[in-house]
Amino acid sequence: MKQKIGYFLILFLFLAPGMAKAEPNLIPAQQTDTPSTKPFDFSIVEKIARQQATQPYSENSEAGVLPESLAGLDNDQYHNIRYNPKQTLWRGQDLPFQLQFFPRGFLFKDQVTIHIIEKGIPHTVTYSNSLFDFGNHSFSEPLPPDLGFAGFRIFYPLRKDKELNEIAAFLGASYFRAIGLGQVYGLSARGLAVDTGLTKTEEFPLFKEFWIQKPNKQSSELTVYALLDSPGMTGAYQFIIRPGITTTLEVTSHLFFRHGVERLGMAPLTSMFFHGENTDYFVDDVRPEVHDSDGLLIGKGNGEWVWRPLTNPRRLQVSVFSDTDPIGFGLMQRDRHFGHYQDLENKYQLRPSAWVESVGQWGEGAIYLIEIPSDAEQNDNIAAFWVPQQPIREAEDWVFKYRLHFLANNSPEPAGGGKALTTRIGSGGAEVLNGKRRKFVVDFASETLRLISKHAPVEADISTSQGRIMHPVVHKNPFTNHWRLSFELESEASEKPIDLRAYLKVGEETLSETWIYQWSKP
Known part of the structure; x- marks a missing residue:
């Protein structure tokens, strides 16, 4: 399990089922000044967010003090608190979705309010300690009865046997994550990244309040509204969650700014890359690769597709990819071979990719990729998000929409284009290795490339920001039918990272996505 290690990441824990009683009580939610004849919908959350943005920010005053016995729990101790499965909300009602809740404790100290919308009327889920089995924890004083929730998770039958599967969870600050059929939890998303x-x-x-629309028996999607709050802004969020082989969240956010923001990260993703096939320094680990994601994929507004392998750098790296109205971006897990990970417990080959599909026109801006040095896999050290070029000013409001797909083997890229499957780096030279040069080997694959004859004049367009490219070679691998690009980089001693760029072509016809890489001297 992951813990909060690093300066911008809060990480999830997900609980196993435990003991049993009845499902939680619902009470009528506090009334707003909205006429009671209007069914509760997203416009009401927008109104609440707009009103709160005119008021100074304050910490959640309704949250009771979290006892030290819970605040001081470690990862394993918190994980040992289990939700009582017979208290699962909507259990036994023959509905496709069911809910369970998280207690406060460990990293998750904020209290969130959760409502259920039924027939247009919100009802607040009542907290009770009896909802949880606290296991062998011993508390010096009785737990307060109004301890409150930290978040919730969603169940849905993904398989044809109709057994319920956990498909999404909201827990900690504005973090959430989801999975599709056959996937296991890996990377996370969050509502907003501010000055990351x-x-x-x-x-x-913080998502401090949620409203969840009760489904009917035929529902194939679940609607969740959320109220976001922070010193700089408030926000109204709508999530329409559609589980499946790929689980998709349709996200609408309406932000109201209390003051200007230097760097606003929209649709942020958070992941982990410890080491992989492109790691060119020794890692003392029996597993060949350890990562939740292995690359950043970008669909640019001009139709170009870009693949940037992730790294675990020696120094903080911030990469910026400017664009206008991008197709989307995502942190992807392309490598699906168990043998490349050899990890029976963590199952990295089953971790989902997360693809952010733009909705509407995003305008000018940039995709930011942040890579933080990490010495352990429990550290989430990768972040990616969209930063609008337009400056953020006080009293403004913005609407931002996107679709977030948690997927496995399917790719958002157009069929036929060659994809960079592997990147390997080592000493240059042939029979005698030359440590003063670095050799890069990149394998591209697609159905189109598989069908191209090995005699075709396939070549690579390669460029570097400094140094020079030597001995470029492109040939077809007869064992895999992939096309392999290899070249050597010769550069002067410099602390400045080197940006590399390459793609395959025949004449003027492009055959692959653009592979880019930022390499730094050890």
């Missing part, structure tokens, strides 16, 4: 990767302290907005 700057020298100043990052701001962590």
Whole structure:
């Protein structure tokens, strides 16, 4: 299980089922000044967010003090608190979705309010200690009866046997994640990233209140509304969650700013890359690769597709990819071979990719990739998000929409284009290795490339920001039918990272996505 290690990441824990009683009580939610004849919908959450943005930010005053016995729990101790499965909400009602809740404790100290919308009317889920089995924990004082929730998770029958599977969870700040059929939890998303990767302290907005629309027996999607709050802004969020082989979240966010923001990260993703096939320094690990994601994929507004393998750098790296109206971006897990990980417990080959599909026109901006040095796999050290070029000013409001797909083997890229499957790096030279040069080997694959004759004049377009490219070779691998590009990089001693770029072509016809890489001297 992951813990909060690193300066911008809060990480999830997911609980196993435990003991049993009845499902939680619901009470009528507090009334707003909205006429009671209007069914509760997203416009009401927008109104609440707009009103709160005109008021100074304050910590959640309704949250009771979290006892030290819970605040001081470690990862394993918190994980040992189990939700009583017979208290699962909507259990026994023949509905396709069911809910369970998380207690406060460990890293998850904020109290969130959760409502259920039924027939247009919100009802608040009542907290009770009896919802949880606290296991062998011993508390010096009785737990307060109003301890409150930290989040919730969603169940849905993904398989034809109709057994319920956990498909999504919201827990900690504005973090959430989801999985599709056959996947296991890996990378996370969050509602907003504020000043991530700057020298100043990052701001962590909080989803402090949720409204969940009760489904009917035929529902194939679940609607969740969320109220976001932080010193700099408030926000109304709508999530339409559609589980399946690929689980998709349709996200609408309406933000109201209390003050300007230096770097606003929209649709942020958070992941882990410890080491992989492109790691060119020794890692003392019996497993060949350890990562939740192995690359950043970008669909640019001009139709170009870009693949950037992830790294675990020696120094903080911030990469910026400017664009206008991108197709989307995502942190992907392309490598699906168990033998490349050899990890029976963590099952990295089953971790989902997360693809952010733009909705509407995003305008000018940039995709940011942040890579943080890490010495352990429990550290989430990768972040990617979209930063609008337009500056954020006080009293403004923004609407931002996207679809977030948690997928496995399917790719958002157009069929036929060659994809960079592997990147390997080592000493240059042939029979005698030359440590003063670095050799790069990149394998591209697609159905189109498989069908191209080995005699075709396939070549590579390669460029570097410094140094020079030597001995470029492109040939077809007869054992895999992939096309392999290899070249050597010769560069002067420099602390500045080197940016590499390459793609395959025949004449003027492009055959592959653009492979880019940022390499730094050890």
